[in-house]
Amino acid sequence: MERLEILYFAWVREAIGQDGETIDHPGAEMRVIDLIEQLKARGGGYAQAFADPQRLRAALDQAFVPLTATVGHARELALFPPVTGG
Amino acid sequence: MIDIAVGTEDFDAAMLLAELEGLGGGAVASFTGIVRGGDGLLSMRLDHYPAMTQARVHEIVEEANRRWPLLGVVVRHRVGELTPGSRIVFVGTASAHRAAALEACAFLIDWLKTSAPFWKKESFADGRQNWVEARAEDDAAKERWG
Numbered sequence: 727m728e729r730l731e732i733l734y735f736a737w738v739r740e741a742i743g744q745d746g747e748t749i750d751h752p753g754a755e756m757r758v759i760d761l762i763e764q765l766k767a768r769g770g771g772y773a774q775a776f777a778d779p780q781r782l783r784a785a786l787d788q789a790f791v792p793l794t795a796t797v798g799h800a801r802e803l804a805l806f807p808p809v810t811g812g
Numbered sequence: 813m814i815d816i817a818v819g820t821e822d823f824d825a826a827m828l829l830a831e832l833e834g835l836g837g838g839a840v841a842s843f844t845g846i847v848r849g850g851d852g853l854l855s856m857r858l859d860h861y862p863a864m865t866q867a868r869v870h871e872i873v874e875e876a877n878r879r880w881p882l883l884g885v886v887v888r889h890r891v892g893e894l895t896p897g898s899r900i901v902f903v904g905t906a907s908a909h910r911a912a913a914l915e916a917c918a919f920l921i922d923w924l925k926t927s928a929p930f931w932k933k934e935s936f937a938d939g940r941q942n943w944v945e946a947r948a949e950d951d952a953a954k955e956r957w958g
Contacts, residue, residue, distance in 0.1 A: 812925030
């Protein structure tokens with residue numbers, strides 16, 4: 727079974743209470759936004775972190791993607807707020 | 813010449829400028845970002861996505877290289893705990909003429925603010941802590957470059 731590593735940053739990480747986790751790969755056709763909804767359904771910190779998907783951004787294998795992107799064969803998904811560097 | 817570093821260490825802007833001045837162009841431009849004090853700010857922590865940051869900054873520099881005839885670009889971006897007055901970021905560009913150096917420098921900082929995986933968290937004297945929200949003005953500043 728393929729696996730997908732999920733990484734969390736900034737307040738997403740704080741709400742969930744961990745840097746990341748590894749899950750069974752949800753399949754190439756799964757959209758990031760639908761995976762977020764599944765995680766949100768776990769409740770607790772997940773529900774808090776993912777309450778408003780409009781506040782979230784994502785990267786697949788270290789490249790920014792829209793939330794409507796499909797996971798494809800990516801090995802790493804990162805979920806985080808809009809960036810605030812510089 | 814492309815010289816990028818992301819890390820906790822401070823940097824010496826004069827040394828970085830000297831590096832750019834030695835490239836034979838007629839123009840060197842730079843921007844240094846400093847942690848702004850006030851409102852009881854004690855410190856600011858910068859988190860990033862280590863596996864992605866260096867590559868993403870490199871892509872942004874490559875984009876600047878496609879748009880302007882640059883002789884060199886230096887980027888330093890600090891992460892970790894920083895106090896007011898500390899340097900956060902440095903962008904330096906060298907080119908034959910000033911327009912390319914100045915424009916590319918502005919482009920680079922606008923893009924670094926809005927499309928590289930860094931996040932800032934502020935801590936205040938009264939105990940408050942908050943993650944800095946992305947600003948619409950920053951997005952607009954990026955958008956003006958098309």
